[in-house]
Amino acid sequence: MVQPRSRSTGSQGRMAKVAGLILVLSTLMLNTGGFGRAASASSPRHGGTIMVSDGTPLTTIDPAFTYGAPDWPQTHAIFSALLDFDNGTGVVPNIAESLPTLSSDGLTYTFHLRHGVTFSNGDPVTAPDFVYSWERELAPKTASPLTYLWVQLKGAAAYEAGKAAHISGISAPDQYTLKATLTERYPAFIYIFGIPCSMVVDPKVIHQYHAENKDFGVHAVGSGPFILKDWVQGQQMELVRNPTYFRQGLPYVDGVHIALGVDNSVGLLKLEKGQVDLLGDVIPSAQFPSVIANPALKAQISTLTDIGVYMIAMNTKVKPFTDIRVRQAVAYALSKQRALRFINGRGVPGTGILPPGLPGFAGRNIPDPFPYNPTKAKQLLAQAGFPNGFTTTMGVPTSPNEQRMADAAIYDLQQIGIKVNIKPTVTEGTAVATMPMQAYHWLMDYPDPADFVDGFTSCASAVPGGSNVAFYCNPKVDALANAARGMATGPARVTAYLHVDQLIANDAMSVPMFYDVYYYLHSKRIQNFTVHPMWAPFSFDRYWLSS
Amino acid sequence: MDAPVAPRWDREPVEEMATSRSGQGYWARVRRRFFRDKGAVVGATIVLALILMAILAQRLAPYDPGFEDPNGTTMMGAPLPPSPGHWLGTDANGRDALSRVIFGSQVSLEVGLIGNGVASIIGLIMGSLAGYFRGWVDTVISRIIGIFLAFPVYLMALALVAVLTPSITTVIGIIIFVYWTATARIIRGQVFALRERDFVEAARAVGQSELAILVRHIFPHLFSTLAVYTSLGIATTVLFEAGLSYLGVGVPHGTPSWGGMISDNQDAVTTAPWLVFSPGVAIMLTVISFNLLGDGLREALDPYKE
Numbered sequence: 001m002v003q004p005r006s007r008s009t010g011s012q013g014r015m016a017k018v019a020g021l022i023l024v025l026s027t028l029m030l031n032t033g034g035f036g037r038a039a040s041a042s043s044p045r046h047g048g049t050i051m052v053s054d055g056t057p058l059t060t061i062d063p064a065f066t067y068g069a070p071d072w073p074q075t076h077a078i079f080s081a082l083l084d085f086d087n088g089t090g091v092v093p094n095i096a097e098s099l100p101t102l103s104s105d106g107l108t109y110t111f112h113l114r115h116g117v118t119f120s121n122g123d124p125v126t127a128p129d130f131v132y133s134w135e136r137e138l139a140p141k142t143a144s145p146l147t148y149l150w151v152q153l154k155g156a157a158a159y160e161a162g163k164a165a166h167i168s169g170i171s172a173p174d175q176y177t178l179k180a181t182l183t184e185r186y187p188a189f190i191y192i193f194g195i196p197c198s199m200v201v202d203p204k205v206i207h208q209y210h211a212e213n214k215d216f217g218v219h220a221v222g223s224g225p226f227i228l229k230d231w232v233q234g235q236q237m238e239l240v241r242n243p244t245y246f247r248q249g250l251p252y253v254d255g256v257h258i259a260l261g262v263d264n265s266v267g268l269l270k271l272e273k274g275q276v277d278l279l280g281d282v283i284p285s286a287q288f289p290s291v292i293a294n295p296a297l298k299a300q301i302s303t304l305t306d307i308g309v310y311m312i313a314m315n316t317k318v319k320p321f322t323d324i325r326v327r328q329a330v331a332y333a334l335s336k337q338r339a340l341r342f343i344n345g346r347g348v349p350g351t352g353i354l355p356p357g358l359p360g361f362a363g364r365n366i367p368d369p370f371p372y373n374p375t376k377a378k379q380l381l382a383q384a385g386f387p388n389g390f391t392t393t394m395g396v397p398t399s400p401n402e403q404r405m406a407d408a409a410i411y412d413l414q415q416i417g418i419k420v421n422i423k424p425t426v427t428e429g430t431a432v433a434t435m436p437m438q439a440y441h442w443l444m445d446y447p448d449p450a451d452f453v454d455g456f457t458s459c460a461s462a463v464p465g466g467s468n469v470a471f472y473c474n475p476k477v478d479a480l481a482n483a484a485r486g487m488a489t490g491p492a493r494v495t496a497y498l499h500v501d502q503l504i505a506n507d508a509m510s511v512p513m514f515y516d517v518y519y520y521l522h523s524k525r526i527q528n529f530t531v532h533p534m535w536a537p538f539s540f541d542r543y544w545l546s547s
Numbered sequence: 548m549d550a551p552v553a554p555r556w557d558r559e560p561v562e563e564m565a566t567s568r569s570g571q572g573y574w575a576r577v578r579r580r581f582f583r584d585k586g587a588v589v590g591a592t593i594v595l596a597l598i599l600m601a602i603l604a605q606r607l608a609p610y611d612p613g614f615e616d617p618n619g620t621t622m623m624g625a626p627l628p629p630s631p632g633h634w635l636g637t638d639a640n641g642r643d644a645l646s647r648v649i650f651g652s653q654v655s656l657e658v659g660l661i662g663n664g665v666a667s668i669i670g671l672i673m674g675s676l677a678g679y680f681r682g683w684v685d686t687v688i689s690r691i692i693g694i695f696l697a698f699p700v701y702l703m704a705l706a707l708v709a710v711l712t713p714s715i716t717t718v719i720g721i722i723i724f725v726y727w728t729a730t731a732r733i734i735r736g737q738v739f740a741l742r743e744r745d746f747v748e749a750a751r752a753v754g755q756s757e758l759a760i761l762v763r764h765i766f767p768h769l770f771s772t773l774a775v776y777t778s779l780g781i782a783t784t785v786l787f788e789a790g791l792s793y794l795g796v797g798v799p800h801g802t803p804s805w806g807g808m809i810s811d812n813q814d815a816v817t818t819a820p821w822l823v824f825s826p827g828v829a830i831m832l833t834v835i836s837f838n839l840l841g842d843g844l845r846e847a848l849d850p851y852k853e
């Protein structure tokens with residue numbers, strides 16, 4: 001506020017100065033809550049910078065490439081899509097002014113875009129920009145890892161193969177109308193319009209960067225709540241509020257500062273000291289029991305049941321896992337309860353590949369097809385011709401949960417005579433034809449069982465470099481899955497998918513060990529913090545700071 | 548005809564060694580000097596205790612080091628503190644820490660003794676050849692030593708282990724690969740001096756071949772140096788193996804090793820510090836005791852002392 005200026009002197013001037021002083025002091029006291037809580041938990045306060053510490057490396061925030069879960073929250077902060085998600089897994093309109101209409105044959109979505117939405121550089125966001133963005137992503141020379149998400153889009157396959165100049169299934173009849181047509185009914189496809197792979201990019205900027213040989217993935221321009229101000233890879237990322245963001249009043253904070261590559265335990269210490277608001281990683285395993293037991297931190301812990309599954313996968317094309325008895329033996333040998341202890345009990349034991357947290361499943365899950373029974377495991381191994389076990393290799397990614405899961409599993413396998421050598425792998429999502437076993441985590445792209453089943457159990461996905469690390473292919477299961485995909489959402493579809501899950505489980509191509517629960521710690525001053533199922537752990541546009 | 552013994556006032560050592568006629572007296576003096584040195588005695592005792600611990604690990608350890616006790620952690624996966632059932636507590640997998648420390652001595656000593664032993668032999672041969680024959684032999688060998696010494700040791704180990712499978716054999720191989728140079732240099736210097744001695748010239752005069760002179764006359768003078776530097780070297784290689792295991796490129800994950808224990812449990816240093824201190828203390832004791840032993844041997848075997 002401006003201090004009142006007074007040219008008057010003498011007693012009048014003195015009074016003006018005292019009045020000014022009182023005014024200044026009372027404003028200051030109001031702002032710091034001196035007269036009570038000016039910014040209560042219920043009314044958002046604007047301003048401030050959220051301090052984040054993240055150990056996981058960020059690779060890219062280019063919507064055409066953001067495959068890894070750690071990249072999603074930042075991509076969601078900088079870019080926006082036709083739809084967004086509410087506090088859970090429900091879709092709500094975003095750049096689209098309302099949810100799309102679906103044609104009577106269930107194949108064509110029509111979106112009407114808001115007017116007045118712009119990129120942070122002022123360029124207007126129009127329907128042709130979406131066409132451009134999606135064609136850029138699926139262009140053969142882009143080689144995006146996200147093509148598997150667009151399989152049902154009409155014309156996508158031909159375009160990706162270089163046989164068509166455009167994707168026939170998308171069109172922009174005018175600047176603010178967008179149509180997308182599928183090759184088959186697929187109710188879950190609506191989620192695609194809310195996740196990073198469909199977020200819109202500015203064609204002008206892409207062309208400009210291409211000419212300047214600048215990497216868009218690092219110097220992004222989007223239409224989201226924040227602008228990427230600075231990104232020094234591996235060190236820090238700076239986001240600032242986007243003043244042109246179409247949602248008035250959002251985001252609440254002025255910016256976000258993310259320190260990258262910081263060890264999780266160090267981040268935790270900083271948070272406990274009040275230097276950091278959020279941690280990008282879950283509470284570290286060694287500190288977890290003491291953090292949970294600390295009553296002072298109780299209010300600062302947020303949990304979310306992950307819609308994902310951790311499993312030990314076996315390559316059905318590599319001996320001896322070609323024999324179902326060997327796979328069943330492995331399944332009987334692994335104790336899921338014990339594996340859960342290895343991750344501090346943060347999860348529930350797995351049974352099938354579909355987590356009970358999927359919308360519509362209401363916690364339903366198939367019964368455990370192979371309850372822990374090492375004696376039976378040894379019998380099956382002997383029947384399969386391995387009375388003394390065998391030696392094999394398991395690929396294990398660097399993520400802590402997978403390493404702990406692998407540790408627990410390898411010990412259990414040792415007890416039935418199977419000796420497992422660990423081979424560190426960078427990521428689990430790249431199937432290697434010769435790798436016999438793989439510690440694996442599938443985190444949903446979107447909250448639908450089809451994402452799981454099509455993602456890593458279909459015959460089409462059983463290719464080197466794909467996500468089906470078990471190279472599992474059962475045509476009967478495929479047929480049932482294809483039929484279930486197009487069913488209308490509802491109990492019948494859930495039942496159909498549970499049936500598919502049961503068949504996959506009987507084939508024992510993997511042992512689902514657990515569905516994990518995230519535990520995140522946040523500072524006292526950050527308000528409205530929840531771990532969002534899609535954007536875990538951060539949805540910066542929804543948080544505000546109390547000081 | 549025997550080589551003449553040189554007179555004392557020529558600044559020759561007080562006694563010749565293996566070729567001396569007064570062998571018994573010499574060794575008695577060595578023994579006396581050694582046991583007078585308290586540090587050396589302490590060092591030797593601890594080394595002996597460590598070796599016994601490694602040999603009798605199976606008998607001494609209360610549990611199998613790989614046994615993951617289903618009740619060995621809390622329900623939330625936290626390690627158990629020291630208790631009558633587990634003197635040094637357990638780790639996050641439910642394994643007994645004391646048993647792992649005991650068995651860890653096997654890895655450290657095996658790697659140290661075998662790795663260093665073989666490295667010393669190779670170093671002895673290469674160093675002697677370089678020091679004795681000089682000329683192009685020396686140049687070539689010295690260059691090779693120089694190249695090896697210039698390599699950043701840990702990076703080289705990391706690179707090698709990426710190609711080979713982690714195992715005790717690989718670690719021993721890496722240690723031999725890297726540490727023969729240390730011995731070679733020292734031996735080379737010693738042989739340089741020794742070859743100028745009169746008994747060498749005398750042996751040559753008598754008609755013995757160069758190789759025979761090297762093996763029969765020079766080698767015996769080197770054994771004490773070898774003993775000293777091997778035992779000092781064990782200290783270094785124990786640390787090296789611990790470092791490799793800490794980095795994850797030493798013995799296979801899961802094999803009890805002191806460096807591996809420190810690495811596995813480093814996150815728990817604030818919540819379960821005993822898991823990091825016990826292997827750390829073990830490494831420290833081993834290094835100190837071998838150093839004391841080596842120093843003691845050097846003092847005791849020094850032919851210039853009374």
